[in-house]
Amino acid sequence: xRSTTREGVTGLALVLPPFFLLIFFILVPAAExxxxxxxxxxSGHIVYSLARYVxxxxxxxxRRSVGFTIMVxxxxxxxxxxxxxxxxxxxxxxxxxxxxxxxxxxxxxLFIPTVIASFAxxxxxxxxxxxxxxxxYVGVEDTPSLVFNATGIVLTEVxxxxxxxxxxxxxxxxxxxxxxxxxxxxxxxGALRTFLAVVLPLNAVATIITMSLLFIGILGSFTIPYLxxxxxxxxxxxxxxxxxxxxxxxxISVALAALSFVIAAxxxxxxVAGVSRRERGAV
Amino acid sequence: xxxxxxIVHWTTVLIAVVFVFTLGLYGIPARGQMAGVTLYIxxxxxxxxxxxxxxxxxFERETSVKTKMxxxxxxxxxxxxxxxIIAAKRTGQKTDVDLYETQPTYIAAGASEGIWTKITxxxxxxxxxxxxxxxxxxxxxxxxxxxxxxxxxxxxxxxYVKTPPRTYDDILAWIKQNPGKFTYCxxxxxxxxxxxxxxxxxxxSKAEDFSGVSYDAAKVTAWEPxxxxxxxxxxxxxxxxxxPNGNVAVLQLLGRENIYMAPVWSDQGVSYLDQGLxxxxxxxxxVSPPFTGGDSAIAIPVHAxxxxxxxxxxxxLLTSKAQTIVVNKLAGYPGIDWKYMPKDVRDKFxxxxxxxxxxPNGQYQADAKRLWQEKVAGSGQ
Numbered sequence: 001x002r003s004t005t006r007e008g009v010t011g012l013a014l015v016l017p018p019f020f021l022l023i024f025f026i027l028v029p030a031a032e033x034x035x036x037x038x039x040x041x042x043s044g045h046i047v048y049s050l051a052r053y054v055x056x057x058x059x060x061x062x063r064r065s066v067g068f069t070i071m072v073x074x075x076x077x078x079x080x081x082x083x084x085x086x087x088x089x090x091x092x093x094x095x096x097x098x099x100x101x102x103x104x105x106x107x108x109x110l111f112i113p114t115v116i117a118s119f120a121x122x123x124x125x126x127x128x129x130x131x132x133x134x135x136x137y138v139g140v141e142d143t144p145s146l147v148f149n150a151t152g153i154v155l156t157e158v159x160x161x162x163x164x165x166x167x168x169x170x171x172x173x174x175x176x177x178x179x180x181x182x183x184x185x186x187x188x189x190g191a192l193r194t195f196l197a198v199v200l201p202l203n204a205v206a207t208i209i210t211m212s213l214l215f216i217g218i219l220g221s222f223t224i225p226y227l228x229x230x231x232x233x234x235x236x237x238x239x240x241x242x243x244x245x246x247x248x249x250x251x252i253s254v255a256l257a258a259l260s261f262v263i264a265a266x267x268x269x270x271x272v273a274g275v276s277r278r279e280r281g282a283v
Numbered sequence: 284x285x286x287x288x289x290i291v292h293w294t295t296v297l298i299a300v301v302f303v304f305t306l307g308l309y310g311i312p313a314r315g316q317m318a319g320v321t322l323y324i325x326x327x328x329x330x331x332x333x334x335x336x337x338x339x340x341x342f343e344r345e346t347s348v349k350t351k352m353x354x355x356x357x358x359x360x361x362x363x364x365x366x367x368i369i370a371a372k373r374t375g376q377k378t379d380v381d382l383y384e385t386q387p388t389y390i391a392a393g394a395s396e397g398i399w400t401k402i403t404x405x406x407x408x409x410x411x412x413x414x415x416x417x418x419x420x421x422x423x424x425x426x427x428x429x430x431x432x433x434x435x436x437x438x439x440x441x442x443y444v445k446t447p448p449r450t451y452d453d454i455l456a457w458i459k460q461n462p463g464k465f466t467y468c469x470x471x472x473x474x475x476x477x478x479x480x481x482x483x484x485x486x487x488s489k490a491e492d493f494s495g496v497s498y499d500a501a502k503v504t505a506w507e508p509x510x511x512x513x514x515x516x517x518x519x520x521x522x523x524x525x526x527p528n529g530n531v532a533v534l535q536l537l538g539r540e541n542i543y544m545a546p547v548w549s550d551q552g553v554s555y556l557d558q559g560l561x562x563x564x565x566x567x568x569x570v571s572p573p574f575t576g577g578d579s580a581i582a583i584p585v586h587a588x589x590x591x592x593x594x595x596x597x598x599x600l601l602t603s604k605a606q607t608i609v610v611n612k613l614a615g616y617p618g619i620d621w622k623y624m625p626k627d628v629r630d631k632f633x634x635x636x637x638x639x640x641x642x643p644n645g646q647y648q649a650d651a652k653r654l655w656q657e658k659v660a661g662s663g664q
Binding site for chain 1: 526541662
């Protein structure tokens, strides 16, 4: 009895520091900031109102930026997901030196700082860059704009996210028993059928985790949209920074942050649902 | 054994050398403080180099007054120096800042505390050559004296632009006649793009209303037609409304002949031409009303330890000899009127040797950049 009490106290003591850290350095400031966006001064009195959010949605550039951010994020997540899934399947089911080599190569972007990757992409994609030169030799003169717009952001985000997505998906795929796939083959299922009926459902949790984490990561990314994006529309992270430091309107900046928190929370909810499903032993 | 002894011997020598050098390093500033004048200078590394290599040695040779420079790179800590001068004044002490070169707005911030010496031709003879209507003087509440300046000017490719615009309205007309051959950088990222925007604002409002220290958010509504004008230009801007990031990106577009006309900083334009980074066909010219410029001024604390030496240095800096060094090194404007400059210098800078419009104050600048993003770049076509 005594020893369980002591254990309980020790456990609590271990949990308290991170708990307080969470409360005082994350939750309280966040709540204070959100409340602050609702506080408006009207003829000397502080009242609570949605005026800032109304102003935000009446500003065309901000409205477009919110839509743009969601579209770019979804597109990046989609493309990354398709490419990373294909890569993970290949690494899981193929043996040989090509597969081993690829397994080592795909991880490289993980070790390259985003600033450097972004600048590399700019030189690679820009008007007189590498791609344009290559296309010029093939005879294509009219290169589409690949950088300082949504295309540039998506390409760079995809490049930077593939290693992480592949790692998580691969870990999920490796958890699938070979025997299950073999038995599907035995009863006559083709490659596509096996993938759709066996691999995809069994890897659902890894899929949900990958997609939601990718979504939150790309939604909040700053370096890539700042360096590779155009003047307008801009991703929300860049807009927030501009309103905070350049336009001296921190209130709008915090209101935007609150909005992006809501969007990220939706993705977070699917993540939590996915993880708890795994913990309940559904998979 | 002998070998080890030798190692010990050399180590001793090395330690002795390091010791002597350390002493020397600490000794030198101590000597500098004893005599002469302490200058607080801010700016980029080119300013530091100009003072270190050209101005200070020459001044010391000519006057045998020792100088000590405290350099604030990119103006970092600029406000803290003002606070330090104010603190010394309030506690009745002398300050070691004999001369302070900084942004005119910082000088204005200390003006109400009475920390600055009023500079007139009585205490600085060469101040008579300075135009007291310059933005630097006005913005600093009359206490800042300009000694260098640069402004934004129009760069155009004379191979394609046969009759260069003389006025801002001419530029607007040219842009519409030559779609895709003009751009200015995103005002967030550079001063040359902001200048193009500010002059558009001044077209519909008075520059003096926005360049002072006071701020009134309601005044900003006067800018609305200016932003409509800038938005109407968007389809005619290079690459369907592409505003590059930074001054250098615009210079590169000019250099590759992707565009034929753009606003650029006078000093950057001249130095790019000198280095051959821009084709010789690129010409620089000021238009009317002029683009904005001006970012530095000198003030001298009333309670400076060596105030007389500070005034003497300022007077020397405003001689046409020192000003010629400044203009050539920085490819910028002199602090004194162009008419006091040697003829060969005037000829070299003929296109830009005019005055410039004052910058709006910091708060109005922030508003202008925000509204440009909201109403011009971010508004859709």
